[in-house]
Amino acid sequence: MTSDSAPPTPVSSVSENLSEEKRELQVHLKNEDGTLLLILPTEAETASTTSWTDLWEQLKHRLNGGSRFWQPQASVHLMAQDRLLDGRQLKAIADALTETQLQLKRVYTNRRQTAVTAATAGYSVEQQTEVPSLSLEPSKPAAALAEPLYVETTVRSGVEIRHSGTAIVLGDVNPGGSVVAAGDILVWGRLRGIAHAGAFGNARCRIMALQMEPTQLRIADYVARAPEKTPANLYPEVAYVTPEGIRITKATDLSKTHLLSNS
Amino acid sequence: MSRIIVITSGKGGVGKTTVTANLGVTLARLGSQVVLVDADFGLRNLDLLLGLENRVVYTAVEVIAGECRLEQALVKDKRQPGLALLPAAQTRKAEAINPNQMKQLIMALAQMYDYVLIDCPAGIEMGFKNAIAAAEEALIVTTPEIAAVRDADRVIGLLEANNIKRVHLIVNRLRPNMVQANDMMSVEDVQEILAIPLIGVIPEDERIIVSTNRGEPLALADNLSLPGVAINHIARRLKGERLEFIDLDATNNNFFSRIRKLLWSKLGS
Ligand SMILES: Nc1ncnc2c1ncn2[C@@H]1O[C@H](COP(=O)(O)OP(=O)(O)OP(=O)(O)O)[C@@H](O)[C@H]1O
Ligand SMILES: [Mg+2]
Numbered sequence: 001m002t003s004d005s006a007p008p009t010p011v012s013s014v015s016e017n018l019s020e021e022k023r024e025l026q027v028h029l030k031n032e033d034g035t036l037l038l039i040l041p042t043e044a045e046t047a048s049t050t051s052w053t054d055l056w057e058q059l060k061h062r063l064n065g066g067s068r069f070w071q072p073q074a075s076v077h078l079m080a081q082d083r084l085l086d087g088r089q090l091k092a093i094a095d096a097l098t099e100t101q102l103q104l105k106r107v108y109t110n111r112r113q114t115a116v117t118a119a120t121a122g123y124s125v126e127q128q129t130e131v132p133s134l135s136l137e138p139s140k141p142a143a144a145l146a147e148p149l150y151v152e153t154t155v156r157s158g159v160e161i162r163h164s165g166t167a168i169v170l171g172d173v174n175p176g177g178s179v180v181a182a183g184d185i186l187v188w189g190r191l192r193g194i195a196h197a198g199a200f201g202n203a204r205c206r207i208m209a210l211q212m213e214p215t216q217l218r219i220a221d222y223v224a225r226a227p228e229k230t231p232a233n234l235y236p237e238v239a240y241v242t243p244e245g246i247r248i249t250k251a252t253d254l255s256k257t258h259l260l261s262n263s
Numbered sequence: 264m265s266r267i268i269v270i271t272s273g274k275g276g277v278g279k280t281t282v283t284a285n286l287g288v289t290l291a292r293l294g295s296q297v298v299l300v301d302a303d304f305g306l307r308n309l310d311l312l313l314g315l316e317n318r319v320v321y322t323a324v325e326v327i328a329g330e331c332r333l334e335q336a337l338v339k340d341k342r343q344p345g346l347a348l349l350p351a352a353q354t355r356k357a358e359a360i361n362p363n364q365m366k367q368l369i370m371a372l373a374q375m376y377d378y379v380l381i382d383c384p385a386g387i388e389m390g391f392k393n394a395i396a397a398a399e400e401a402l403i404v405t406t407p408e409i410a411a412v413r414d415a416d417r418v419i420g421l422l423e424a425n426n427i428k429r430v431h432l433i434v435n436r437l438r439p440n441m442v443q444a445n446d447m448m449s450v451e452d453v454q455e456i457l458a459i460p461l462i463g464v465i466p467e468d469e470r471i472i473v474s475t476n477r478g479e480p481l482a483l484a485d486n487l488s489l490p491g492v493a494i495n496h497i498a499r500r501l502k503g504e505r506l507e508f509i510d511l512d513a514t515n516n517n518f519f520s521r522i523r524k525l526l527w528s529k530l531g532s
């Protein structure tokens with residue numbers, strides 16, 4: 001058996017919309033000194049079509065997929081940034097946190113209106129003219145990657161997980177689902193949807209899956225379609241960029257030939 | 264405690280209304296008080312399937328607008344005691360109602376019935392949001408086709424985000440001989456993607472189409488046909504019974520094994 005399992009068609013053309021997508025961020029959670037920061041992307045960091053419902057769904061998916069990874073009753077600081085939140089939306093966020101046994105304690109915002117809403121609802125509020133530096137390294141183009149995202153979930157059709165670092169998914173990525181990460185993507189399950197690693201342009205990033213049956217793989221600006229109807233290989237595989245485009249190889253072979261020598 | 268269950272699919276035409284009608288009849292036959300809520304505003308057809316079309320006077324919209332009392336809008340099925348229908352308006356669109364109003368309505372019904380089954384419209388727009396607003400459980404109906412499964416998957420994700428965690432799968436219109444010939448996804452293929460517990464498999468069967476056209480749900484028959492048995496089993500599994508899945512496999516579908524299975528399932532009921 002050769003180490004390369006039928007390499008998918010390499011497509012090396014750079015498509016413009018890939019780079020357009022890069023700036024788009026999602027709701028995310030971050031541990032900082034025992035408090036959990038719940039960070040809403042700024043208006044500028046999301047597509048203009050992103051609605052409150054989209055943010056809300058992202059939040060629910062993150063909470064459902066991450067509940068094992070924080071202490072019950074941990075306090076949460078909401079980084080609302082420039083988002084306008086009304087009382088109902090703020091309550092929806094607080095309720096979702098309560099359901100996962102987290103407590104909303106403090107709201108950081110740079111919108112006066114949101115500050116008033118939060119104060120009225122009884123949260124301690126910090127209104128800032130500038131965004132807090134601690135939360136924001138992902139949006140700065142030259143900054144280091146965010147800490148890895150670790151979610152335990154099935155990424156179902158229509159769901160997209162975006163992260164400005166490495167993303168680890170404990171579960172399947174279904175057809176129609178996608179994971180976009182600035183770093184590596186590791187799927188501890190079946191990858192049948194779309195994975196885009198190195199989304200900020202790093203072609204050295206890799207995509208790893210226990211079972212690799214993707215609709216499409218992207219690494220930096222390289223795109224590869226899955227070959228038509230191949231029987232699934234029953235061993236973990238890794239996709240990486242070579243001068244000929246994206247290749248897939250058995251994970252155990254890659255660690256022998258690449259991880260040890262090349263990188 | 265009453266159970267509020269939405270029957271949903273994402274993709275249209277996969278059998279939500281058929282399942283809702285037959286499941287309602289079956290649960291009522293098993294002795295429960297059941298109300299079916301048609302949440303497919305503008306395209307109502309649950310009343311048609313149940314053969315109750317000519318008895319519809321008021322709909323959910325009039326109840327919400329305060330133009331009639333809830334009891335006035337409910338259509339009781341004379342053939343099946345314990346079964347009632349809350350029809351949807353045919354003329355007004357889903358936008359006429361919001362999720363909160365729907366929730367209030369369903370909560371009022373939950374006071375009166377053991378089961379509230381909500382027939383959801385296709386899609387994931389406003390009508391879907393209304394239909395799931397009050398639901399505590401969901402039955403996902405899909406056919407063994409890639410597009411239907413994809414949409415079902417999307418809907419399961421949305422249900423999860425909306426805290427509906429008790430979700431079961433019904434695979435409808437299965438054709439065992441096609442599965443065998445590798446021309447159709449198998450139930451296992453579907454389950455592998457959707458990763459939610461299976462509660463029933465309904466075979467493709469002409470009698471379903473005939474009964475749809477007659478306005479006489481299969482589940483009303485004294486001698487249940489194979490799809491009728493499949494629905495009967497779904498209802499009983501919903502109630503907590505543990506039943507083996509009927510073997511719909513074409514190779515086992517000879518006369519004797521079929522008779523044996525029907526007998527077996529009759530004895531079990
Ligand atoms: N198991 C089956 N075998 C044969 N025909 C079926 C089966 N299930 C449903 N059908 C037929 O498929 C058609 C669509 O069914 P139904 O109206 O229940 O779907 P639906 O999901 O409610 O559609 P919509 O999304 O439009 O509301 C009907 O004509 C029905 O008779
Ligand atoms: Mg219908």
